Amino acid sequence: MRIVVAPDSFKECLSAQQVASAIARGWRNAAPEDEIVEIPLADGGEGTTVALTEALGGQLHTVAVTGPLGERIEARFGLANNNETAVIEVAEASGLHCVPAGARDALRATSRGTGDLILAALKHRPKTLIMGLGGSATTDGGAGILQALGARLLDNQGEQIGPGGAGLARLAKADLEPAIRRLNGIQLIVACDVTNPLLGPEGAAAVFGPQKGANEDDVRQLDANLAHFSRLVKAQGLDIASFPGSGAAGGIGGTVKGILGARLQPGIELVMEAVKLEQHIRNADLVITAEGAIDAQSAFGKTPAGVSRLAQACGVPVIGLCGKLGAELAPLHSVGLTAAFSITPAPITLTEAYGRAEANLEKSSEQLARLSHSLSRR
Template identity: 75%
Template sequence: MRIVIAPDSFKECLAAEQVASAIARGWRRAAPADQITEVPLADGGEGTTVALTEARKGELHEVTVTGPLGQPVTARYGLVNDGETAIVEVAEGSGLHCVPANARDALTASSRGTGELLLAALAHRPKTLIMGLGGSATTDGGAGILQALSARLLDTLGQDIPAGGTGLEQLASVDLKPAIDRLSGVRLVVACDVNNPLLGPNGAAAVFGPQKGANAQQVVQLDANLGHFAGLVQQQGFDIASFPGSGAAGGIGGMVAGILGAQLRPGIELVMETVELESHVKGADLVITAEGAIDAQSAYGKTPAGVAGLASKHGVPVIGLAGKLGAELGELHQLGLTAAFSITPAPMDLQQAYQQAEANLEQSAEQLARLLHGLSGRR
């Protein structure tokens, strides 16, 4: 059999390369003669820089930037095509994984580190800059990025507003030209992993704020602050709120498209094109995808949906593996997902699941291979 393994990362647990390798090891234990191709993926969130840079045989660079809560973090960016294309991602400079779960603060977390990462990449004078959204710890509408790019976001006293989404409440005036000029002549393409709007019940604060540490009252406050920011920049002719994806990465999606002129693209589509996944899927007998959680939200721009849609185009069955499996998978099945299985063999807490994820992936893949080969042998 020809097997293509095309997973995303298990967030805060395993990189996509580790997930793919674990599945391959398990499968080979049961079916060593099968031809296996590993194609680690990302959907614009964590792992996008590595996936795209390695697929294009580029170079990864490290730089120290300001983390979400002000602490220094080491972030990576990639250069491909002899430096003509740079690749950055929000998760590297302003990622949720940079902040311990008990220290997350959606009100003060800033995207400044992502802006500093952009500056490091822009120093190489690329013609195109690919930016991955997703996995952010922030809900500041990209204000920190703008400040790092020398935009002025000022309060009524003419002082810089504080970091984070809470600072937007004090915003009285903006000068965006310095940030826009920083990207002059650079084509900015943004890989977006969600379609959520900036504001409202399906917006950046309401949907993603709680996982970043916001309680119900803070969600309301952050949504109002983002609305204030959107209204203020709209007075200068910039729309950051009216389109799908504007709520991605705590509102960074709206800012980069509406102010910096970025082209928003579904992240998984951009990644699949770059790694030439379709060429591997053609003629395959089975595709295995995986993500930390596969649920109803996965149908909207996530890796399992993208892989299922592509494989379905070529009539190839797709099996999904996940640490956590949701109950509503109807839309994923319509897209082409044949079946999905949880890798967790028994009830366990989250920390146990993280620690055993690799072993559980191996075991699940081995059992899956035994099942499929056993069934094919009975035909």
């Protein structure tokens, strides 16, 4: 059999490459004669830089940037095609995984480090900048990015506003031209895995704020501050709130498209095209995809859905593996997922699940291989 292993990362647990390797090892334990092709994926979130840079035959570079809470951290960007293509992701510089669970602060977390990363990439004069959204710790509407790129976001005293979504409350004037000029002549393509709007009950603060440390009062404040930011830039003829994906990465989606002129594209489609996944799937007998959680929401722009659609078009069955399996999978089945299974063998704590994830992936894959070969011999 020829097996294509095309997983996403298990966020805050395993990289996509680690997930793919564990699945491949497990399958080989039961069927060493099978051909296994490992193709780590990403949907715009954590791992997009590595997946795309490697797929394009490029190189990774590490620089010091501003972390979500103002600390200095190291983050990577990629360069490919003789430096004509640069690849960055929000998760590298402003990611939720950069902040310990107990220290998460949705009000204060800034996207400035992502702006630092953009500046580092721009020094190499790329013609195209690919930017992955997802996995952010921030809800500042991309204000930190704009500030890093030279925008002047000022309060009533003419001082730069403070960091994070909380800082937007003091915003009185926005001089955005310096940031816009930084990207003149550069094609900005943004890999976006969600369609949430910037504001309201389905917006950046309400839907994603709680996982970034926001309580109910914080969510209300963040939503109001983002609305204030939106109104102020709208007075300059710019729209950061009315389109799908404007709420991605705490509102960064709205800013990169509405102010910086980016083209938003489903992240998984962009990555699958870059790694030429369709060519591999057409010659496969089975595809295995994986993500930390597989549920009804996975059908909307996530890796399992993208892989399933592509496999369905090629007439190849797809198995999904995950740590957490949702109750409603009909939306995923409708786009081509054959079946999905949790790798967790018994009720355990989240900490235990993270610690055993690699071993559980390997065991589950081995059992799938045994079942598949048993059925093929009938």
